[in-house]
Amino acid sequence: DAGVTQSPTHLIKTRGQQVTLRCSPKSGHDTVSWYQQALGQGPQFIFQYYEEEERQRGNFPDRFSGHQFPNYSSELNVNALLLGDSALYLCASSFDRGAYEQYFGPGTRLTVT
């Protein structure tokens, strides 16, 4: 049973560029949440997708957007990258009508120079 997978593992971008991160949920899960974890901090909630729509959103600007596909996989897009966007981006999946635990992927380390 495959767990949550994320790609790429590492990414280096320049200020002003755009980036897309990808996540495949754990088998049987239909809900995907994205978190940003700055160095030395706890993860911060970005948004959650269910049934291909954004269901909840944290305190992040519109430069952060996402998408969920019919197979439940998800993308996180960040436009006009800032140095402060450098962080570990974590994807977590869960099952909407089942247990409420969120299972995390290994994360994508984004460095903005």
Place this chain on the structure above:
Amino acid sequence: AQTVTQSQPEMSVQEAETVTLSCTYDTSENNYYLFWYKQPPSRQMILVIRQEAYKQQNATENRFSVNFQKAAKSFSLKISDSQLGDTAMYFCAFMWGSQGNLIFGKGTKLSVKP
């Protein structure tokens, strides 16, 4: 707004001994869930233990147990018989409702020494 506070940035324990990590939270909600996650240097966030607020009985998972004090809004994690593999960052997290987002504390870095 809900907040989660972990007051111990770093802790260390000798192998085979017991250690307790502290967590307090603030909420006016009644239906919520509490979690402890472990993040080793490999950075994969792993669920250690969960507690439903409506349950009075403290959760236990093998060597891991919690002390849930609802009135005091306290949720501590006890690790018994500490092992070298327990070395990691430990995050306390709060979720309102069954499909909400997780709110994390800043973490406690635990080092288990041989």
